[in-house]
Amino acid sequence: MEGHPLALHDVMFIPALVAQASDEQNKKWLRRAQRREIVGCYAQTELGHGSNLRKLETTATYDVSTQEFVLHTPQITSLKWWPGGLGKSSNYAVVVANMIVKEKHLGPHSFLVQLRDEITHQSLKGITVGDIGPKLSFNAIDNGFLGFDNYRIPRTNLLMRHSRVEPDGTYVKPPHAKINYSAMVRVRSHMATGQGNFLAQALTIAVRYSTVRRQGFIESGEQEVKVLDYQTQQHRLFPSIAKAYAFTFAGYETIRLYEQLLKEVDTGNVSLMADLHALTSGLKSVVTHQTAQGIEQARMACGGHGYSQASYISEIFGVAVGGCTYEGENMVMLLQLARYLVKSVEQIKAGESGKLGPLVAYLAVKVDGVDLEKGVEEYMKAFQHVSRLQTWKASEKFLKLLKSGEKREVAWNKSSVELTRASRLHTRLYIAETFKRSVQEVADPRLKEVLTDLLHLHVNYELLDMATYALEDGFLSSSQLDYVRDQLYFYLAKIRPNAVSLVDSWEFSDMQLRSVLGRRDGNVYENLVAWAKASPLNKTDVLPSVEKYLKPMMNSKL
Ligand SMILES: CCCCCCCCCCCCCCCCCCC/C=C/C(=O)SCCNC(=O)CCNC(=O)[C@H](O)C(C)(C)COP(=O)(O)OP(=O)(O)OC[C@H]1O[C@@H](n2cnc3c(N)ncnc32)[C@H](O)[C@@H]1OP(=O)(O)O
Numbered sequence: 001m002e003g004h005p006l007a008l009h010d011v012m013f014i015p016a017l018v019a020q021a022s023d024e025q026n027k028k029w030l031r032r033a034q035r036r037e038i039v040g041c042y043a044q045t046e047l048g049h050g051s052n053l054r055k056l057e058t059t060a061t062y063d064v065s066t067q068e069f070v071l072h073t074p075q076i077t078s079l080k081w082w083p084g085g086l087g088k089s090s091n092y093a094v095v096v097a098n099m100i101v102k103e104k105h106l107g108p109h110s111f112l113v114q115l116r117d118e119i120t121h122q123s124l125k126g127i128t129v130g131d132i133g134p135k136l137s138f139n140a141i142d143n144g145f146l147g148f149d150n151y152r153i154p155r156t157n158l159l160m161r162h163s164r165v166e167p168d169g170t171y172v173k174p175p176h177a178k179i180n181y182s183a184m185v186r187v188r189s190h191m192a193t194g195q196g197n198f199l200a201q202a203l204t205i206a207v208r209y210s211t212v213r214r215q216g217f218i219e220s221g222e223q224e225v226k227v228l229d230y231q232t233q234q235h236r237l238f239p240s241i242a243k244a245y246a247f248t249f250a251g252y253e254t255i256r257l258y259e260q261l262l263k264e265v266d267t268g269n270v271s272l273m274a275d276l277h278a279l280t281s282g283l284k285s286v287v288t289h290q291t292a293q294g295i296e297q298a299r300m301a302c303g304g305h306g307y308s309q310a311s312y313i314s315e316i317f318g319v320a321v322g323g324c325t326y327e328g329e330n331m332v333m334l335l336q337l338a339r340y341l342v343k344s345v346e347q348i349k350a351g352e353s354g355k356l357g358p359l360v361a362y363l364a365v366k367v368d369g370v371d372l373e374k375g376v377e378e379y380m381k382a383f384q385h386v387s388r389l390q391t392w393k394a395s396e397k398f399l400k401l402l403k404s405g406e407k408r409e410v411a412w413n414k415s416s417v418e419l420t421r422a423s424r425l426h427t428r429l430y431i432a433e434t435f436k437r438s439v440q441e442v443a444d445p446r447l448k449e450v451l452t453d454l455l456h457l458h459v460n461y462e463l464l465d466m467a468t469y470a471l472e473d474g475f476l477s478s479s480q481l482d483y484v485r486d487q488l489y490f491y492l493a494k495i496r497p498n499a500v501s502l503v504d505s506w507e508f509s510d511m512q513l514r515s516v517l518g519r520r521d522g523n524v525y526e527n528l529v530a531w532a533k534a535s536p537l538n539k540t541d542v543l544p545s546v547e548k549y550l551k552p553m554m555n556s557k558l
C-alpha cells in the first residue's frame, strides 16, 4: 500500500516506451525494461510547473553537428520534481523536455535518458538526482528531483513513434499535437478501477468492523446492536459500496477505450483522442474526490479505533488522496472536460448537433419531466437534465462574457467554478450510465438482483445529492424528492443483509488489508490488545525519558 519503488517503472516508464518509442527503438529498450535489466521512471513535473506543460523549462536542444540533444536545467524551478522512483531506484527515465531544433521551440517531447551507471548505479556526470523527502503517504516510493548540466544524449533517444527529428534537424510532426501525453491518459484510464479498489479496501474494513462493534440500542431492553444496523451507519457506508462497484465498471470501459485508442493511433486514426482525454479527465477527478470522501467516512464509521493505525484506513486514505493531485490536479482536469462541453454547446448552437459524440448527444435533447416511479431509465433522464442545465448555464455565462468583450482566458476564469460543476455532473451521469449498463449485462440472476439493489441505491443517493440543480428550474417537485428519499432508505435496509457478502466478494486477504479492525475472523478486540502491546513504547515498562525529563520535572521544587 505504501507504494513500491518500481511502481512507476511498470505504470508509466514501460507504457511510455510502448506508446511513444518506435519499433526500432523498442527492439533496443523495451525487452531490457521488461526484464528489469534497466529501471525507469517518468520525469515530467518540475519544481515550478506541473499542470501547465507548455511552460516546462527543461530544454532539449538539438546539436546538428554531433547529432545529439543537449538536456539542460536553466534555473532552480526547472528541476524535475516529484517523479516516482526517480530519487534512488531508477537508472533511466523518460524525460519530458521542451524540444528546440534550429532555434525553434517545438514544445514538450519525450526522451529516453540514462541517469545512472548500469554497473555502479552512480549518477552520471551532468546529472544531479536525489529524493524529495517524506510525503503524506507513498513513502516507500522515492519521488525524486533531477537536474541536467548540458547533458548530451544521442538524437535517437528522442521517442520517435509519432514525431521525428532527422539527422539534419528536419522535424516531422506527430499526427496529433498531444500524442506525447499518452502515458498520462493511460494512467487516468486506469485510475477509476484503481481508486475503486482503494475505496473497496476501506469499506471492507469498516463494514466488517461494524458487524463486530455493538453499541447502544434500537429497541430498548434487547442486546446492544451491531452498529451496522443503524440507518446513519448504513447511509455512511452503503452508497460508497455502490460507488466502488460503479467506479470499477466505469474503469473497465475507459481501459478498453485506451486499448482501442492505442491500436487506432498506430493506423493514423487519432479521432478518439479528444473524447478519451475529456472523459478520463472528468472521471479521474470525480472518482478520486469521491473515493477520498468515502474512505474518510469509512474511517469515521469505525469511531475511535478508526483513528488508530491499527485500522490501516489512514494509510489507504493517504495513498488514495494522492490521486486527486497526480496525473493532473483535479480542478485543472475538470476544466479540460469543460472545454469539451463548451465546444459541444457551441456546436449545438451552430446547428451541428448531428456531429456530437455519443457521450454528449444528450446536451441537445430537452426533457420536460420524469416519472421516477417507472425506474432507473427515468433517473438517467433526470441526471441528463441536471447535467445539460448546468452545462448550458456555465457555457452561456462564458460565452456572454466573451461577447461583452472580455478576453477568452478572463471570461473562462470568471466562469470556471460553474464550468467545473458542469464537468462533475456530466461525469456522474457517465458513471451512472455505465453502472446501469454493466448491471444489465450480468447473467447470474441472484448476482444481478443484489447489484440492481446497489444501482437503485446509487441513483437515489446521487439524485438527492444533486437535488438543488433539479429543483432550480422546477424539473423535480418536492414530492418527487420525498419519493427519492423513501427509496434511498428502503434500499439501505434492503442491502443490509448482503452488506458483508458485498465487501467479502472483493476477496481482500488479511495480508492485503493489514487491518486489525477488518480481520476476516472478526477477532478484533483480542487483536487490538495484542497490537497495542506490540507498540515500541511498550518494550520497557519505564522509558528512558522518565529519568531524563519526567523525574527532574517532578522533583523540581519550583
Ligand atoms: C496495470 C496498469 C496500472 C495502471 C496505473 C494505475 C494507476 C491506478 C492507481 C492505483 C495504483 C497505485 C500504484 C501507484 C501508482 C502511482 C502513480 C502516480 C504516478 C503519477 C504520475 C504523474 O503525475 S505524471 C505527471 C502528470 N501530469 C499531468 O497530468 C499534468 C496535467 N497537465 C496536462 O495534462 C496538460 O498540460 C493540460 C491537459 C492541463 C493542458 O495541456 P496543454 O496546455 O498542452 O493544452 P491546452 O490546455 O492548451 O489544450 C490544447 C488542446 O489540447 C487538448 N488536449 C490536452 N491534453 C490532451 C490529451 N492528453 N489528449 C488529447 N487532447 C488533449 C485540449 O483538450 C485542448 O483541446 P481543444 O480542442 O483546444 O479544447
Ligand SMILES: Cc1cc2nc3c(=O)[nH]c(=O)nc-3n(C[C@H](O)[C@H](O)[C@H](O)COP(=O)(O)OP(=O)(O)OC[C@H]3O[C@@H](n4cnc5c(N)ncnc54)[C@H](O)[C@@H]3O)c2cc1C
Residues within 6 Å of the ligand: 008, 042, 043, 044, 045, 048, 049, 050, 051, 052, 081, 082, 083, 084, 138, 143, 322, 325, 326, 327, 328, 329, 330, 331, 332, 335
Ligand atoms: C504522489 C504523487 C506522485 C507523482 N508522481 C509523478 C511522476 O511520477 N512523474 C511526474 O512527472 N510527476 C509526478 N507527480 C506530480 C504531479 O503530476 C503534479 O503535482 C500534478 O500534476 C499537479 O501539478 P502541480 O503540482 O503543478 O499543481 P499546481 O498546478 O501548482 O496546482 C496548485 C493549485 O493551482 C490550481 N491551478 C493550476 N493551474 C490552474 C488552472 N489552469 N486553472 C485553475 N486552477 C489551476 C490547481 O487547481 C491547484 O489548486 C506526482 C505527484 C504526486 C502527489
